[in-house]
Amino acid sequence: MKKLINDPADVVDEMLDGMVAAHPDRVRRLDDTKVLVREDAPVDGKVGVVSGGGSGHEPTHAGYLGQGMLDGAAAGEVFTSPTADELGEMIAAADGGEGVLCVVKNYEGDVMNFDTAAEMAAMEGDTDVEQVVVNDDVAVEDSTYTSGRRGVCGTILVHKVAGAMADRGGDIDEVKRVAEKAIDRVGTMGTALTSCVTPEKGEPTFDLGDDEIELGIGIHGEPGVERTEQMPADDVAEELTGAVLDDLDPEGEVVTIVNGMGGTPLMELYVVNRRVQELVDDAGLETWDAWVGDYMTSLDMAGCSVTVMDVDDELKELLAHDADTIALKR
């Protein structure tokens, strides 16, 4: 294993300190936690929007802290859910008096711990804590850590939509409504060319032959739908985009994301995007906005995912709303 780390046991801690050291004007760390919040949290009179999950998916979630997106981001250990206690502290820190929306990716640990944190918050005070669960991965129903579909890169668009509505002064019901609308209208499918290697384990999470790729992979290396021979980028784009469009059946305008898994050069993501845009066009759709880059990664995994969101006027307005975060500015 070759990684730029110190003791594997310290990697999340040191990463979070490194984020604060880079962006002290943007984020701060809650004492004795792995929670980062906006430097100015809580924002009085604004609905708080928070998320969290295992580490290893950077810039997800802390990279999206800031005006127009997230108020809090809880990091678990690598590929491990944050604790309910830490989620509770995050919720309290993000509470500007108008309630807090938790955007949860659909993994059993995350869902359970966010549930517990929300219950604790309800017992303790008068914070209105609401939740939405993102399940955009069209590849498989049920998986290693998930009942139902997994929550993957489409989550970033949910952060953007919910965060924009909160920034515009929407109340907790409105923020939750648009988050659910975003969830209903987004789908994703990914592929891996290589396994990721976790710092703790130091070796590949799963084996993939020199000539194999896995379609429908999860962001922790959970099984996909098919192992197949390596194929040209255009064929990969067709498999992923086709599966998402079949599932989502969008009409009119879409937002697309070609997301890198962490170990794939940007050059290759643009090669994939070229074909994705042709496929969108062939389907009679129009791309309103195209994102290409590393938005939700799996450590050093080589591969990509394709996300499509079916956008209406309201979602476009929210997606176009200013965001000023570490990893995303609009």
Added chain:
Amino acid sequence: MKKLINDPADVVDEMLDGMVAAHPDRVRRLDDTKVLVREDAPVDGKVGVVSGGGSGHEPTHAGYLGQGMLDGAAAGEVFTSPTADELGEMIAAADGGEGVLCVVKNYEGDVMNFDTAAEMAAMEGDTDVEQVVVNDDVAVEDSTYTSGRRGVCGTILVHKVAGAMADRGGDIDEVKRVAEKAIDRVGTMGTALTSCVTPEKGEPTFDLGDDEIELGIGIHGEPGVERTEQMPADDVAEELTGAVLDDLDPEGEVVTIVNGMGGTPLMELYVVNRRVQELVDDAGLETWDAWVGDYMTSLDMAGCSVTVMDVDDELKELLAHDADTIALKR
């Protein structure tokens, strides 16, 4: 080799088309070239700022096209200089009547072809074409493709400074002056944990043992200063930052970049940044701004570089000036 590409011979072409397909409102491609320019180029009455070089370093350079940075970006084949003809077409397309500054990374092919393009432009018309050559890599004097020091990630700060001055209405002399000032005040050193693999060759450019890293590596895998056993991230940060600070001997405030080489997760870059900021502090310096991410890559190479710029009030003002590009927004 596992890559998300089609025919290796088409990878640059398809990448450029994929960029335009993602950002048609931002960039356009000059016909029959590998040159991208700002969609609204030339900007009348503004000095044009252009750059270019071999592909494989994305988002360098085309990711920095846009208001406040570059007007044109010429892509060569992977790790191969753009032709003088294409550079000439770029210069012409970026000429808004106030002259064009070429920001050249110090590689022999780039320097030669930019020289030829500038001479051709001088013979053909009345465009005032000026050049600056970036040579920020403190690791080695002279290298595989270079006389003197190589130009690496510090180039992005030169783009930012020159682009800002041009955007503020500075004339060609002023734009060149601040670019040269930026070059004088920036240093970089990198390390590789793995070799990159070019699409054409399909195998590692150089061999590195399972337990080895190379300090002072170039962005095409050119030799560095030392092969050593793997070391903790903190030690790597010390080697790189120490070498840059020794060379640059800054006073007061600095900008730092922890740049990923393409195959290294953002998590690890933040772990490195944590120590870099401690070292800056220990040296009695203050970080005015810290960048962490993939700014100038080497395909899928694992590793990072550390850049330090010694900033004064003028450079800070230019670095803080609005930029609205694909890969960087301020």
